[in-house]
Amino acid sequence: MGPLWPGHRGPGWRQQLASAWSLLQQEEYVHLSLLQGLSHHVLPVLGSCGHFYAVEYLAAGSPRHSALFPLGRAAPRGGRAQARAISHIALSFLDMVSHFDRDFSHRLHLCDVKPENFAIRSDFTVVAIDVDMAFFEPKMKEILEQNCTGDEDCNFFDCFSRCDLRVNRCGAQRVNSNLQVICDKIFRHWFSSTLKSSAVSFQLRLQLQQAVRECTDPEGSAGSWRAAPSVFWKLRRLLQAALKELQEAEK
Structure with a gap:
């Protein structure tokens, strides 16, 4: 990334580069950054420091709440x-x-x-x-799209596929x-x-x-x-x- 670094190469440019690289390794940060300004259904990124980043604070839901979310x-x-x-x-x-x-x-x-x-x-x-x-x-x-012997092998948390027993491969399309x-x-x-x-x-x-x-x-x-x-x-x-x-x- 060094030759592509757009900023001025001042005293801290290597640290800035390392921080940017560490943030880009975090898939959630990449998602939030990509969706910045495009969706009001995801958290905005407010800033970052090193490999940490800050987002809007909102109280998460919980099964303990009768309505699932604090109202x-x-x-x-x-x-x-x-x-x-x-x-x-x-x-x-x-x-x-x-x-x-x-x-x-x-x-x-x-x-x-x-x-x-x-x-x-x-x-x-x-x-x-x-x-x-x-x-x-x-x-x-x-x-x-993974190897499988049955449909249960094609469940990735809440995203499900189906097993094609002819080739023992999960379908690439999500079925739910x-x-x-x-x-x-x-x-x-x-x-x-x-x-x-x-x-x-x-x-x-x-x-x-x-x-x-x-x-x-x-x-x-x-x-x-x-x-x-x-x-x-x-x-x-x-x-x-x-x-x-x-x-x-x-x-």
């Missing part, structure tokens, strides 16, 4: 306020799914979906705060999706039971429960391993209906 003043007592916050957050998750699927040159795959890897801004925007296990499509194919995993790891906690909240009508809660089940287990409902695109729009429509219902109840 603070947004829902101090649960009830309608919590239901409204969850609906906003769920819609932001859907926005993130669409954004990562469509808005870059290659699809961005999330292979480690859990509350601890996300945070919520005060406006309920979902932010991926740990992208160590996020991969663009070319890298995802490279990771998945970000949406499917988020439905399983996040939405199911909120919408798996019609009894969890009385803030939204029973009929709407039942429809949300069924939509999340369809999203999580598409093989059982539609005969396909990957969640159908229609379930995305169904979830979006139902969540918007829930918000409208909650707003009308407050009038």
